[in-house]
Amino acid sequence: MAKNLANLQSQMQNDILKRESRVLKRFSVPKHTTAExxxxxxxxxxQIRLIEVLSEDYENTWKYLGDxxxxxxxxxxxxxxxxxxxxMRWFGRHFPEFLTQCSLSSDHPILTEIASIEKAIEDAxxxxxxxxxxxxxxxxxxxxxxxGLTFKLKSACRLLRQQTNALDIYMALxxxxxxDALESFDQPRHxxxxxxxxxxxxxxxDAEEGMLVDLMFDGKDFALMCEMAATMRDADSAATxxxxxxxxxxxxQVISELIIAK
Amino acid sequence: xIDKPPFLGFGxxxxxxxxxxxxxxxxxxxxxxxxIISENYMVExxxxxxxxxxIKERYPVVMHGVSMSIASTAPLxxxxxxxxxxLADHANPKWISDHLCWTGVHGVNLHDLLPIPYTxxxxxHVAGRISQVQDFLGRRIAIENVSSYIEFEESEMDxxxxxxxxxxxxxxWLLLDVNNVFxxxxxxxxDDGNFIEQIPVExxxxxHLAGHSEGEDVLIDTHDQPVCDEVFELYENxxxxxxxxxxxxxxxDNIPPLAELLAELDRAxxxxxxxxxxxxxxxxx
Numbered sequence: 001m002a003k004n005l006a007n008l009q010s011q012m013q014n015d016i017l018k019r020e021s022r023v024l025k026r027f028s029v030p031k032h033t034t035a036e037x038x039x040x041x042x043x044x045x046x047q048i049r050l051i052e053v054l055s056e057d058y059e060n061t062w063k064y065l066g067d068x069x070x071x072x073x074x075x076x077x078x079x080x081x082x083x084x085x086x087x088m089r090w091f092g093r094h095f096p097e098f099l100t101q102c103s104l105s106s107d108h109p110i111l112t113e114i115a116s117i118e119k120a121i122e123d124a125x126x127x128x129x130x131x132x133x134x135x136x137x138x139x140x141x142x143x144x145x146x147x148g149l150t151f152k153l154k155s156a157c158r159l160l161r162q163q164t165n166a167l168d169i170y171m172a173l174x175x176x177x178x179x180d181a182l183e184s185f186d187q188p189r190h191x192x193x194x195x196x197x198x199x200x201x202x203x204x205x206d207a208e209e210g211m212l213v214d215l216m217f218d219g220k221d222f223a224l225m226c227e228m229a230a231t232m233r234d235a236d237s238a239a240t241x242x243x244x245x246x247x248x249x250x251x252x253q254v255i256s257e258l259i260i261a262k
Numbered sequence: 263x264i265d266k267p268p269f270l271g272f273g274x275x276x277x278x279x280x281x282x283x284x285x286x287x288x289x290x291x292x293x294x295x296x297x298i299i300s301e302n303y304m305v306e307x308x309x310x311x312x313x314x315x316x317i318k319e320r321y322p323v324v325m326h327g328v329s330m331s332i333a334s335t336a337p338l339x340x341x342x343x344x345x346x347x348x349l350a351d352h353a354n355p356k357w358i359s360d361h362l363c364w365t366g367v368h369g370v371n372l373h374d375l376l377p378i379p380y381t382x383x384x385x386x387h388v389a390g391r392i393s394q395v396q397d398f399l400g401r402r403i404a405i406e407n408v409s410s411y412i413e414f415e416e417s418e419m420d421x422x423x424x425x426x427x428x429x430x431x432x433x434x435w436l437l438l439d440v441n442n443v444f445x446x447x448x449x450x451x452x453d454d455g456n457f458i459e460q461i462p463v464e465x466x467x468x469x470h471l472a473g474h475s476e477g478e479d480v481l482i483d484t485h486d487q488p489v490c491d492e493v494f495e496l497y498e499n500x501x502x503x504x505x506x507x508x509x510x511x512x513x514x515d516n517i518p519p520l521a522e523l524l525a526e527l528d529r530a531x532x533x534x535x536x537x538x539x540x541x542x543x544x545x546x547x
Contacts, residue, residue, distance in 0.1 A: 002387035004416065005378065006335035009367045016372055027412040030451050033479040038411045038449075041482060042374060049373050083371045086329035086342045087301040091373075129307030155306070198309045 015039070016046050017082060050078050050091060057092045057122055060173040061099075061115045073104055089126075093119065110182050113166030114173075117202065120158035120193040124200045127156035133255040135247065141258060147223040148261030151216045151246075156195035157254060159213050161188035167204050190214075196253040208232050209245055221261065222246075267357050267435070267467050270295040270322050270508040271545040272527050272534075277513070281313050283520045292524060292531075293321065294545055295356070297510055300327035303353065304345045314353060323353055324468065324508075326437075327360040329371065332395065332405065333378045333388045334364035343398055350399065357467060359404035359437045362388070362425065375483075379414035380424035385431065392432035404435035404467050409445040409474070409483030421446065422460035429465040436461065438504070439470035439512075440497045441489065445481045458500050466504050471497055471530060472512040486515035489526055494533060501537040509534065 011023040027035040051074045055062050062070040077098050083091045096115040099105045105112075132154070141149060165183040172179035190210025193202045205213060208229055215225050222242065230238035249255050271294030276284075284291065296317055303310050317323065329342060350358055363375040378384050396402055407425055419427075429436050438461060447454030471494070473487030489511065501507070511526045534543060 002335055002383045004381070005333075005384050005387060006367070008379065008414070008416075009335050009364055009376075012376065013367055013370060013372060016374075017370070026415055028415050028417070029412060030449075035412065037478060038480060041411045041477060041480060042372075042376065045374055046372055083366075083373060084369050085371055086339065087304065088373055089301075089305075124308075126305035126308035126310055129311070156308075195308065198312055 012042075016043050019043050047075070047078060049088070050083065051075070053088045054092045054095060057089075058095055058115050058118050060118060060170055061095075061111060063173045064114055064169065064179070065111065069104070073099070073102060076102055076104060089122075095119070109184075110164045110166055110169065113160075113162045113164055114170050116160055116162070117166060117170045117191065117193070120160060120191075121200045121202065123158060124156035124193050124195045127154075127195065130155050130256045132253050133250055133258050135250050137258050138246070138250060141260065145260045147221065149222045150219050150259045150261070151249075151255050152257035152259060153213075153216055154194060154254060154256040156193075156200075157213075158193040159210070159217060160191040160193065161210075162191060163188055165189070167191050167202070192254070194252070194254050201252070208241070212242060212245055216255075266464065267508075269506040269542075269545055270324075270356060271543075272531050273297060273321075273324075273508065273510040274523055274527065275299070275326075275510060275512045275514070276317060276323075277517055278310075278313070279517050280520045280523075285313070285316055291520075292527070295322040295324065295508065295510075297324045297326045297512070298353070298355075300325045300346055300349060300358070300360075301329055304349050311352075318353055323355050325350060325353060325355040325358045326406075327358070328373075328375070329365055330360035330395065331363070331365040331371075332360060332391050333362060333384065334367055335387070336367045336369075338391060338394060340398075343395060347399055350401075357404050357435065358399065358401065359406055359435075359468065361406045361408050362428065363408045375408040377408060377410035377412065377414075380417040380419045380421055382418060385424060385427055389428055389431035392428070392434050396432070396434065402434050404437040405429070405432075406437035406439050406470065407442050407446075408439070409442040409449075409481075411449055411480050411482070413450055420452070420460075422457045426460060426462050426465075429462060434465075435467040436465045437468040437470060438466050438500065438507075439472065440500055441470065441472040441474055441493050441512075442483060444490075444493050444496050445474050445483050448481045454496055455499055458496065458503055461503075463504050466507055469497065469500060469504075469507050469509040470512045471509065471526070484515060485513055488522070489529075494529060497530065498533050498537060501534055506534070506538055506542045 015023045024035040029035050029038050054074045077095055081094050085091055096112050096119050099112040099115055163184055169179040190205040191202055192205055192213060212225050225242050226239045229242050273295035274293055276296040276298050303314050361375045366372045443454045443457050471489045472485045473489055475482045475484040509530050511523050
C-alpha cells in the first residue's frame with residue numbers, strides 16, 4: 001500500500017469536497033502565484049462540472065425553477081450525493097427523489113414530477129436493446145392462447161403516475177412556451193415514456209390505458225386486462241378496446257415479448 | 263517493441279453533435295480514424311451503441327477513458343474494468359487509453375484528472391496497477407500525461423522521468439497529449455521541448471492536440487478552444503522526435519461544426535507532411 005500517496009489523496013479529496021485548505025502545504029507552485037489559487041482550479045471545477053451535468057440532464061426543471069433556485073438545489077444535491085459513478089451520466093439519478101426530501105423543494109411536488117419525466121427519458125435513451133414484438137407475432141398466437149397472453153414491456157418503458165399537470169408544463173418548457181398554471185389532481189395522471197426506433201418518446205395515457213399498462217408491468221394476462229377495462233367503461237366493448245391498445249403498443253414498439261401461458 | 267500498434271493517420275474525437283455529418287456524408291471525409299470516450303458507450307443499448315456500430319464499420323476506432331483512476335490508492339474498480347472489457351470486445355479498438363491520474367478515493371468520483379507526486383512509491387504503485395489492468399484486459403494500454411495546476415513538495419523526480427519510467431516498468435504504451443505538455447510546462451515553468459525529448463520514442467502510439475483556456479496565472483486544460491499556435495509548434499517538434507504517430511484533435515466543449523475541426527486536422531496534416539516523408543505518412547488502416 002502506498003501510504004503517503006493514500007494520505008495525500010484523502011486530504012486532497014477532502015479539501016476539494018469541503019473547500020478546505022489543509023493540503024496546501026504539500027503543494028509546490030511558482031513564485032508568481034499561490035497554492036490557494038492553483039488548488040482553487042480543482043475545487044471550482046468539481047462543483048461547476050457537476051452543476052453543468054445536472055443542468056443538462058434536468059434542463060426543464062432548471063427552466064421551471066430559474067437559475068438561482070436551481071443553483072441552490074444543485075449545490076445541496078452535490079453535498080448530499082457526492083458522485084460515486086464512473087460516468088457522470090448517472091450522477092443526477094437521485095435528483096428527482098432528492099427534490100421530494102430537500103427542504104428547499106419538498107413543498108413543490110411539481111419539481112419532482114418534471115424531474116422524473118426528464119430522468120425517465122434519460123433512462124430510456126440508453127436502455128437495453130431488447131427484442132420488439134410485432135403484429136406478426138400477435139397474429140401467430142393460437143386463438144385459444146389469447147386469454148392467457150401476457151406482455152413483456154421493453155426495458156426502456158417507464159410508467160409515471162403524477163399528481164400534477166407536470167407533463168403539460170414539461171412540454172411547454174421543451175417548446176419554449178409559457179407553461180400553464182400548476183394544477184393538482186386527486187387521481188394520478190399516467191405518462192408513458194419509451195423508445196421507438198432509438199427515439200425517446202412520451203405521451204399522456206387516459207385512465208384506462210394507464211391502468212392497462214400498469215397491469216402489463218405486473219404480468220397480468222389479456223383476460224384480466226379485459227375484465228378490468230370492463231369495470232372502467234362500457235363492458236361490451238372492453239375486449240375490443242384492449243385489443244386496440246395492444247395494436248397501438250405493438251406498432252409503437254412498447255412491447256418486447258408476447259408470452260403464452262404454459 | 264515488435265508489436266507497436268499501426269500508424270492510423272489523422273483522427274478526431276467522436277462527438278454526438280457530429281454523428282449526422284459523419285454518417286450522412288456523401289463524399290468521404292478526410293478523417294482516418296475516431297477516438298471514442300469509453301464511458302459514453304459503456305451503456306446497455308440505445309443510440310450511442312448504434313452510432314458506434316455504424317462508425318466502426320467505416321473507420322478504425324480507439325477507446326479513451328476518463329475513469330480508470332489508475333493512480334488512485336482505492337482498489338481497482340473491477341466492475342468498471344469488466345464493462346470496459348465488454349465494450350472493447352464489442353468495439354474492437356486499435357488500442358485503449360486512459361490518464362496518468364486519479365479521480366477519487368473512498369468510493370467518490372471527483373470527475374477530474376488529478377495529479378500525483380512523482381515519487382518512487384507512486385511509481386511502484388501505479389506501474390503495478392497498470393500491469394494488473396493490462397493482465398485483465400489481455401492487452402497493453404496507453405497512458406496519457408495530464409495537465410496539472412499544482413506540483414507536490416514530495417516529488418522526487420520530474421514528470422517526464424516519471425512518465426518514461428512508468429512506461430518501462432508497466433510495459434505500457436504512452437498517449438502523448440501535446441497540449442498537456444504545453445499547459446503543464448507553462449504552469450510549472452518547465453521546458454516543454456525537453457519533456458518531449460525525454461519520452462521514449464518506442465512507447466508513444468498516439469498524440470492528442472487540444473485547446474486550453476487562460477485563468478489567473480494559470481492555463482487550464484478545457485478542450486473548448488482551437489489548438490493554439492504554440493501547441494502546433496510543439497507538435498512539429500514531437501513529430502521530429504517520434505516520427506509518424508496517430509494524431510487527433512480532442513475537443514470536448516464549445517464544440518464547433520465538423521468543418522472547423524477538419525481545418526485543424528488539416529493543419530496537423532500539413533505540419534506532418536513538412537516533417538515526415540510520404541512513405542512515413544502511409545497509414546496501415
